[in-house]
Amino acid sequence: MRFADVVRTGTLGIRGRPGRATLTALGIAIGIGAMVAVVGISASSRADLLADLDRLGTGLLKVSAGQTVFGKDSKLPTSAPGMIRRVGPVQAAGSTTGVDASVRRSDRMPESETGGISVLASEPQLRDVLDARMAHGRFLDAAVGRFPVVVLGSVAAERLGISSIEGSPAVWLGNRWFTVIGILEPIELAPDIDRSALIGYDEAESVFGTSRSASSIWVRAEETRASAVRSVLARTANPESPDQVTVSRPSDALAAKATADTALTSLMLGLGAVALVVGGIGVANVMVISVLERRSEIGLRRALGATRSHIRAQFVVEAAALASLGGVAGVALGAVVTAAYAAHQGWRVAVPASALAAGIAGALLLGAVAGLYPAARAARLAPADAVRPS
Amino acid sequence: MTGHLPLESVDRGDAVIELRDVVKEYPGSPPVRALDGVSMRIDRGQLVAMVGPSGSGKSTMLNVMGALDRPSSGQVLVEGRDIATLGDAALSAVRGRAIGFVFQHFHLIDGQRALDNVADGLLYRGIGLAERRERAAVALDQVGLGHRGGHRPGALSGGERQRVAIARAIVGSPSIVLADEPTGNLDTATGQAVLALLEELNDQGSTIVVITHDLAISKRLPRCISLRDGAIVGDRMPESAGVGVGS
């Protein structure tokens, strides 16, 4: 018997009962759909993170003063920014230092309501280092150093209720008014800057007595040599006690997120597998019923010369075809769900072709396995019994 | 055991099917002896009626003759080959190639049109679809249904369905056609037409055995085997006045 005939004969039962076939295939479709969607969504999210990483680069490093052996916050030596800028692959560096002051919308608000905004003294270079874009106005520069002006991070501006610099808005910072000259766009790799109000070092020193030594230094290095730079930064920043210096790469957190398989993903995959097994049992069930109903067809085929293997093949193929139908529908369903979810999240859609192929192949295999027992029963029927009118 | 046959037809090479002392017992308590030592032969070109009361073993005998079932003891030779020596595949091949079955309930597959039902008569013989359909169209013409090939069995009358089933039985040019009460589900006139078709096919050379309850039919046919309690109690031969009695 030719392969095309095996397929044609095996799908005859499905074509004859499209309604039943649809309902049976639905179980498989849901299982495969769930699994493809889970794989697709996690792949899309990973692709999005990797694209972010690509866009943001991996050349940004952050040097922070750690704690002394006595548990006190240490400061980096005042020479640190200069030393770091002298390292070859370092393109730019900018330091910040915490200012002991709070910022509020007005002097009538209680001092305790800081909204989680910290005040930082910042070097003008910080903007270039962070590759930060201005939403409004401009950043700190040498010219404004000695005036009471402030640049707000995106979150800080929102919490203070300042959405533009029209009309020169001012905020109550420490004990006096500071004019807002700029608002930053969100900076993905430096969320702590988003929540800060930045003032010049000169002003910070003269008004609040802030030290010139940095608490953090942001460093932009050549991407390919970022690791090498990272390994020398601690010693460069604080040659006397390099162990009190923490060096981090903010993009690492993003990269780690991209490779992590969350527990939720595994759980969803597990649920999809359960749905699939239930679907497979459904196929087996329907096939057993089909064999009972089609006793006389089986007898007829035996009378027409079908061997036991022909009958077995017919029913295994029918079960596999039924399940593949579900597999194809499930893969389509999974892809649509992935696309919708990705669109909602603003991600690019990335459904791995291997997941689609595996979905269909898996359904086919599952169906064939589910068909084994019913097919064996069909093949076992004695031809004379099967043709006898019931 | 075949000594009672008229001399002119004793040409051993011409036997399509031969039963030698065949016993068929169905298990149970007590076991049912459906065939009780039957010996007989069907020669090429014969048209044979098989009659007998209900439960006398007609269907059992037809199934054994057609290799759908194996005897409990005795020999069944289809075209001279003892089917006891054949495995499932070879036995199935004998059914597919040498035997054409016609059943009381037609056994047509509802999901496909008449032409494809007829073409299924060649399905298990390794013939391509196009040729199967070509030959099916010829067979449908032979039974006078050439114009109904595109219809589903559900759209055909009982007589037409049985003619489609007959076309399926003859499409592979089998050595013998075995029909188990082909007119049992049809009214008298339609049954007559189906029988006329079988006679016509016989005229063209087909060997045919028909089980029937209809005495008018059995009288019309040249040879008639009578069964009772699993034994042959009468065998009226063509152009022969004498009635041979089986074992």
Ligand SMILES: Nc1ncnc2c1ncn2[C@@H]1O[C@H](COP(=O)(O)OP(=O)(O)OP(=O)(O)O)[C@@H](O)[C@H]1O
């Ligand atoms: N599978 C079976 N198991 C047990 N007994 C059976 C089986 N098939 C047939 N028989 C018995 O064998 C005997 C012969 O049955 P068979 O079907 O051959 O009769 P028949 O002559 O064809 O009858 P009818 O004219 O009613 O079709 C009957 O007594 C029947 O009950």
Ligand SMILES: [Mg+2]
């Ligand atoms: Mg019967």
